[in-house]
Amino acid sequence: MHTMWKGSIQFGLVSIPIKMHAATEDKDVSFRSLHAKCHSPIKYEKVCPVCGEEVDKEELVKGYETTAGQFIIMEEEELKSIRSQSQDRAVEILDFINIDEIDPIYFNRSYYLGPNEGGTKAYALLRQALNDTRKAGIAKILIRSKEQLAVIRVFENTLLMETLHFPDEIRAAADVPNVPSEENIVKKELDTAKMLIEQLSEEFQPAKYEDEYRKKLLDLIEAKKNGEEVTSPEGPPKKDNVTDLMEALQASVDRNKKKTTKKTTKKRKTAPKTKVTS
Known part of the structure; x- marks a missing residue:
């Protein structure tokens, strides 16, 4: 795994030498712009x-x-001077908090933190302490000339650092236009909506979700690469012409009841027979 940053975690007088690695990767399919002629x-x-x-x-x-067309010129030496004042290559933990207190809107990017030479014991100590206290550390770090707020927590036995947006980078939800403050909700509609939510509720299993658009795009690229005949895929199924809210909710509940019934029937059919012994 490529090391993109080296430094240390500091909390109190403890310093842990670390290496930072990107925890996620962009798998978007990218295209080059070509001259159509050649x-x-x-x-x-x-x-x-x-x-x-x-x-x-x-x-x-x-x-x-x-202002439009008016610029203040910044010399490279001036920028370097400001960077050098903050860039001591340390992730300084400022506070420890409960991770549940951070709303997901603040999360930005994720990075794995691994111990550098001589930091194994202190790394393991911080990891165990965070696990036992169920806490996460709020820290600051300078990445690519930008100071970042970050949270350090344990993920699958590894320290994970997630950069956070600063509060002034979060736009006010109150500025979103046309959001209703209050609405007279019909009890029957609310009960049906709750029933639909219950029907669709499952434990979060990330592996069951995939980027279907990217998969289709890569399949198309592979087919063209192999010189296969490419046919246009069928369009999505037409939606029922349902305009009434209650009617739409009830239709959704009924449709999911059928799906649940099919799943249950299938499970019963495929369930292994139990052997009766006397």
């Missing part, structure tokens, strides 16, 4: 719209736009 990849060049000249990397400077 299928050559298109280049994207940096060109000044005023001078009309192609600009080399060495000729670029960073600017912060204050």
Whole structure:
């Protein structure tokens, strides 16, 4: 697993040397833009719209736009100075909290933390302490010139760091337009909705879900690669023309009852026969 960052976890006077690894990977299918005439990849060049000249990397400077077309130029040395004040390559744990207190909207990206040389014992100690207290550590870290708030917890016997959005990065839910404050809910509709939720409730099993669009896309690419004839897939089944809310809820409940009945019948048919011994 590729090491993307080296540093240490610090809490109190304890320092644990660690290596950081990406815990997730982007599996989106990406495409290159080609020239339709000759299928050559298109280049994207940096060109000044005023001078009309192609600009080399060495000729670029960073600017912060204050108003439209007005910029404050930031020198690289000035930015390096600010980074050096924060970049001591340490994940500093500030507080310990209950992980359930963090709303999922704050979570950003996940990283595995593994012990670096000489850090095995202290790593195992922190892991056990977090497990026993059922706590998580709130920390700060500088990643790619951006200070990040993060939470450190135990995941499958490994320390996991999840970066968090700062509070001022979360947009106010109150700004979402047309959200009803109160609505007169009919009891029968509510009871039916609850029944439907109960019917569809299961334990979370991540393995049962897959990216169907990506799978179809890769199947299509493989078929074209092998020179197979490609046919258009059938469209999704037409939805019932149900407009009334109560009617839609009841139809959903009835449909899921049939599915549940089929599953139960199938299980009974395939259940192994018990051997009777005298």
